[in-house]
Amino acid sequence: MTVIVEEPVFEVQENSKNISFDTNELVLDAGFVMPEPKLLVSDNGFSTPETNAFGKTFRDYDAESERKNAVEEFYKQNHIHQTVDFVKRMREDYKKLDKVEMSIWECCELLNTVVDESDPDLDEPQIEHLLQTAEAIRKDYPNEDWLHLTALIHDLGKVLVHPSFGELPQWAVVGDTFPVGCAYDESIVHHKYFKENPDHYNPAYNTKSGIYSQGCGLENVLVSWGHDDYMYLVAKENGTTLPPAALFVIRFHSFYALHKSGAYMHLLNDEDKENLKWLHVFNKYDLYSKSKVRVDVEKVKPYYLSLINKYFPSKLRW
Numbered sequence: 001m002t003v004i005v006e007e008p009v010f011e012v013q014e015n016s017k018n019i020s021f022d023t024n025e026l027v028l029d030a031g032f033v034m035p036e037p038k039l040l041v042s043d044n045g046f047s048t049p050e051t052n053a054f055g056k057t058f059r060d061y062d063a064e065s066e067r068k069n070a071v072e073e074f075y076k077q078n079h080i081h082q083t084v085d086f087v088k089r090m091r092e093d094y095k096k097l098d099k100v101e102m103s104i105w106e107c108c109e110l111l112n113t114v115v116d117e118s119d120p121d122l123d124e125p126q127i128e129h130l131l132q133t134a135e136a137i138r139k140d141y142p143n144e145d146w147l148h149l150t151a152l153i154h155d156l157g158k159v160l161v162h163p164s165f166g167e168l169p170q171w172a173v174v175g176d177t178f179p180v181g182c183a184y185d186e187s188i189v190h191h192k193y194f195k196e197n198p199d200h201y202n203p204a205y206n207t208k209s210g211i212y213s214q215g216c217g218l219e220n221v222l223v224s225w226g227h228d229d230y231m232y233l234v235a236k237e238n239g240t241t242l243p244p245a246a247l248f249v250i251r252f253h254s255f256y257a258l259h260k261s262g263a264y265m266h267l268l269n270d271e272d273k274e275n276l277k278w279l280h281v282f283n284k285y286d287l288y289s290k291s292k293v294r295v296d297v298e299k300v301k302p303y304y305l306s307l308i309n310k311y312f313p314s315k316l317r318w
């Protein structure tokens with residue numbers, strides 16, 4: 001089953017950053033196989049069979065500018081609607097975890113039915129992106145098994161687009177995240193659209209620290225609602241034994257203004273600053289793994305099932 005997200009019809013990449021494609025880093029090991037070039041169905045329904053030597057699709061200028069417009073429109077909706085009230089309502093609702101009961105692996109499989117056509121760098125099934133990220137980290141950090149599992153589950157919150165989870169619009173699920181309740185930093189992508197967000201004119205919310213205090217810790221900061229915060233809530237409320245750094249990575253992996261631009265550092269406490277180091281490590285792999293390097297799912301599955309067993313109950317409430 002493929003989940004079709006009706007509204008909005010455009011799709012968006014998970015973030016707007018460029019991904020450098022270093023062929024020297026494309027090491028094929030036991031877990032990876034190179035894919036056959038495949039037909040990609042673009043948003044407008046045309047197939048574009050051409051791929052380059054690295055499996056990247058050539059895009060013509062029209063398609064490229066169309067995609068750019070769609071991404072910009074996505075961020076416009078996102079920046080207008082992500083308010084303090086909205087985030088509070090979403091957190092309250094989803095914290096109930098009354099939607100679905102299933103295991104982590106079942107959620108991986110469910111997410112696999114959600115094709116994120118919007119992300120031009122993610123035209124593999126989602127489970128491949130998750131396993132690509134996890135396997136790449138595993139190779140470089142073999143002893144940090146918690147980080148392997150963190151990579152596997154970091155995007156599971158994208159099931160929010162599924163009908164069983166409220167079928168949220170894309171602007172409430174993916175895209176860069178940012179704090180609400182204080183001024184929007186200039187480094188946030190398409191910043192100009194915040195002018196249409198009512199919070200932008202609220203004097204309680206539009207100063208540098210807004211409703212927060214210096215060094216209060218991100219734990220106390222409301223961040224725009226999406227798959228990051230949702231998966232954090234799911235993991236925490238189901239009593240995961242993953243370390244705090246794992247929860248931090250899951251919760252803030254789309255917070256590019258922080259981990260890429262270094263904004264909002266005044267809100268961090270000492271523990272956040274420690275955890276941020278792991279987020280920098282993780283993010284390198286999250287971006288890099290959006291490549292055509294394939295993972296043999298069945299081959300690596302037993303390892304990840306053992307990690308799930310170690311850090312999570314067999315069934316979780318979602």
Ligand SMILES: [Fe+2]
Pocket residue numbers: 014154155227253254
């Ligand atoms: Fe993500």
Ligand SMILES: [Fe+2]
Pocket residue numbers: 014129154155286
């Ligand atoms: Fe990701």
